[in-house]
Each structure stands twice: as structure tokens, then as C-alpha cells.
Amino acid sequence: MDESATDLALKTDELELSRESQTERLLLLIGGGFIAINFSALMLLRSSNNLIEWLPLLIWIGCAIGGHLLLHRYLANRDPLIFPLVMFLSGWGLVIIDRLAPRFADRQAIWLIVSVIMMFLTAEFPYLMRWLKRYRYTLLIGGLILLISTILFGTNPTGQETAPQLWLGFGGLFFQPSEALKVILVAFLASYLAEQYPLLRAEHLRDHRHLPLSPRIIGPMILMWLLAVIIAVWQRDLGTAVVFFMVFIILLYVASGYLWILVSGGFLTVLAAFAAYYLFSVVRLRIDIWINPWIEAEGRAYQIVQSLMAFAAGGIFGQGVGQGNPTFIPVVHSDFVFAALAEEWGLFGIIAMIFCFMLLIVRGFRVSALHQDRPFYALFAIGLSALLAIQSLLIMGGVLKLVPLTGVTLPYISYGGSSLLISFIIAGLLLRLSCGERS
């Protein structure tokens, strides 16, 4: 009796399925198939019969089904690609982490549960957008307090004194506040620029000459940017500083439409790189081994050289999961996950992965295009997608030695709880924005 009732419920559910949910379900199914096959191959290779080792896969499946059902119920007209893409990338990440550092996989899987729940709450939280817009200065001050507390009480999970102290720890849990600061900064910039948007547009329409922005518009932003960059450089977290700066430039460009902002932004980046080259030994090392890693292949450039070797070993179709040797790369599971992926899934795999990232970011821009009459929403969506885009480009380029290496994580894939959590919150915000206004 009960069975037939649930059967009926399922059937009506199927009938009522919107096209969005159908697409989402199909994509999750295919992505899940890929992850399950690779996970099974990994388990077969380890020839383990211990059920507990299958836990990450089970958790992933649970998160995918739970997340999908919740979104299906509460966010009917969401973008159907964002959630499956994000789940696919994070599931792939889970497989790679389990393969590279099995003891971290369970931890990452638990972070995945937290992240999916937080993503859903972000997407469903009432009046969230209005609050973000209205209380931007409170938000910014909160973020800066978080950052200052990192400088004062920051630790490193490995416990080394020389490593960058970027984490806040409480009772065995570590969180990286700079990750949260990224989203806070984007919300602040978007809200601020949205307020100035009519002014910027009017200036543009009135005189078609490319005037520099008035200090009233640009002053507070430069100050705030300087603050963020100084703190980031002070913490020796170069990757975050670069991401901050580039997102700032892109948002300012999108809001104002002045091409010279992009040009001067590029110029300033090169200038900052030169200055940092002479000021910081870390930067000098990074740039030296970027220009020529081979003279120190056994020394300071060991990591990047091993990463290049991994790419070469991967070839077109890769070695297969668990059958390559990406563990030659030091700390491969966090920053160099991309190299491991290249070795075990080859060119084919990384093209598919980059395609997924690209699509995710394009969907973000599409969300932004939906809100042409609401500058805050449009700029916020642009900023969030730019955040994902720049961060993934920086680390993929760094691992491939296309650009100097900056220590940022690959969103969704790298090991790291705070990175995963914030990336899922970004997905949640994009999902919310893709639904349009509901206040």
C-alpha cells in the first residue's frame, strides 16, 4: 500500500518535472556515472573490500540527490547547468583527492556536505540580496576584521612557523578568511558600483571622450583595494592579492565601459610584478623558476618541473586513475591538482574539465545579462563569475608554467574546506540570481 503510494507520488513528480530539473537530472546522472566509474577503478586498484572506503562516493551521491531535490522543490526556475557542473567538478575533485591523499578524502567529503547545505541556504536565504546591497560597509568592515584577526592569530594547519599563516583554527577545524573576503569584496564592489552606475553612465553619454573617472567615484575604491592588497601582500598570500586586483579591474571595466581601465590594469599588474620581484624573495623565486625552471630542476623548481613531467606523462588519454605517478609532485592535492588530473586523464580530461569551468562562468555571465535593469545583480554575477574564472585561470596557468605560479586553489577540485565552501556559496549566489527577483 505504502509502496504504491510512493510510486504514485514519484510518477506525478515525474510528470511535473520542469525542463530545468530534467536537464539537471540528466547531467547529474552522467556526471555521477563518470565519478562512480573512476572511483570503482580506484577501489579495484587498491583491491580493498572495506566498505568504509566507499564513503566519499556515497556522500557525493547523497549530496547530489539531496541538493537536486531541494533545488527542485524550492528554486523552480533556476539555471539548470550550475548545480550539475559544480557537483561534477567537486566529485571529480573528490576522486583525485582520494587517489592522491586518501586520508584527506573523508574530510573533504564532510566539507562537501557542509558546502551543499550552505549553497542551498545561500540560494534560499530571504532578502539576502537586499541585505548584501544595503549593509555593504558593515559587511566590508566585518571582512576586514576577519582578515586582521588572521594576521594577529593566524596559524597554518601544518604547524610550520615559516609557512604563510593564513588560517584561523578552532578545535582542529581550520578556515581561511581570505576565501570569504573574496566574496565579501565582490559584494561590496558590486553594490558600490551599482550605486555609482547611473553617474558613470551619464558621464559616458554626456561626453564621448574617455575622461578619467572622478576621484569621488574612484577614490574610496582605490583606498579599499590598497588596503586589501597591502594586507594580502603582508600575509604573503600573493594569489589572493592578484585575484582581488583583477576582479576589481574587471568590475570597474564592466561598470564604466572605459577600455583604458583594462589597459592600465594590465600595466599596473606588470609594474607591481616588477616591484614585487625586487621586494619579495618569494616573488623573485616564483618568477625565476617561471622563466627557466630547468637549471634548478632538482632544487627550488622541483615542484613545477614535476608538474610539467606529469603533463608529459599524461599524453592525450592519460594513464588512467591511480595508474600514474602524480605523487612525485610535492603537495599535489591542493595547488597542483590540475597536474594530477592531466597525468591520469590526459589532454582529453583537462579539455573536458576546462570546458566545464568555461560553461559555469559563461552561465554566470548569462545570469548577469538577465539583470540588465538591476546594476547590483548584474555586477554581482559578473564579479562572482570573474572570481571563479581568474582563480582557475591563474592556477591552471601556473601549474602549466604559462604564468608565474600563484598559490590559489582550483575551485571545486582542490583539497581545502574553506575553498570548497566558498566556491559552493558562489554557486548558491549565482543560482539565486538566476531565479530573478524574489523578495
Next chain:
Amino acid sequence: MDLAIILFGLRVLSALILLLLVLVLIWVIWRDYRATMSQITASRRAHGSLIVMQEIEGAYVLTGDIYPLLPLTSIGRSPTNTIRIEDTFASSEHALITRRNGQWWLEDRRSRNGTTLNGIAITKPVVITNGDMIGIGHIRYRVNLET
């Protein structure tokens, strides 16, 4: 069966699924693109016309101008409007005609001199039908809907 063969099979399978995923994603964005394009073309199609008349000594006279009625038609003095009026009586963004759920709505965009419907000034969005007269300044637009 040999472990190596099973592993190879799984590798091939995983590559095929990855390919399938990419193809399905491409198909989804293609479908999306098609849907958006058809939506855009539908929104550009005229659904009727606005026939311009002018008040001369108490009588309405056809000026000969006919504008297409689009699902989003804006009227005003600014060149960004769908219908631009060269009349100092009109505000730069004067009125807006939109199609929502199969109905046509007229709203005044807080213009200085207001918009009238059949001679009555409107304060909030109203539904308009065939034969209605929209008044802006000395100009009248007769709504001519396609049925």
C-alpha cells in the same frame, strides 16, 4: 578476468562518459541558444500598430504615421525610445506599452504632463484593448491590435 583488462575497460568507459557529458552540455546550450533566439525574434515581431492622430480644432486627424506595436514599446522624447516624439510636451521617457500574459498594458513613466487613455489621465498601469486612444500631449495613438 585480468585486473589490467578490467581497468582498461573502465578507462575507456570513463572517457566515453566524459565525451557524452561534453556532448550533452553542448546540446543543452544549443537548445538554450535556440530558445533564446526564438524568444528574441518573437519579441521583435509586431503584434499590431499604433496609428498616430493629431488634435486640430477639436477633431482628430490622421497624420499618416503608423508605428508597429512591439511587446515592449516605449514612447518619449529621448532617442532611445521605440517611438520618439518631437514634442516639448512629452517627457524624455514618457510612457511604456508592454505585453504581459497575453494582455497589453500601458503605464506612465512618471512623465511631467501625464498620459491619458481615452481622455482620462492614468496613474497606474492599465490594460488597453483594440481601439483605445492613448494621449500624449497633442498627439493621440489609436491602438490597433492584431487578432
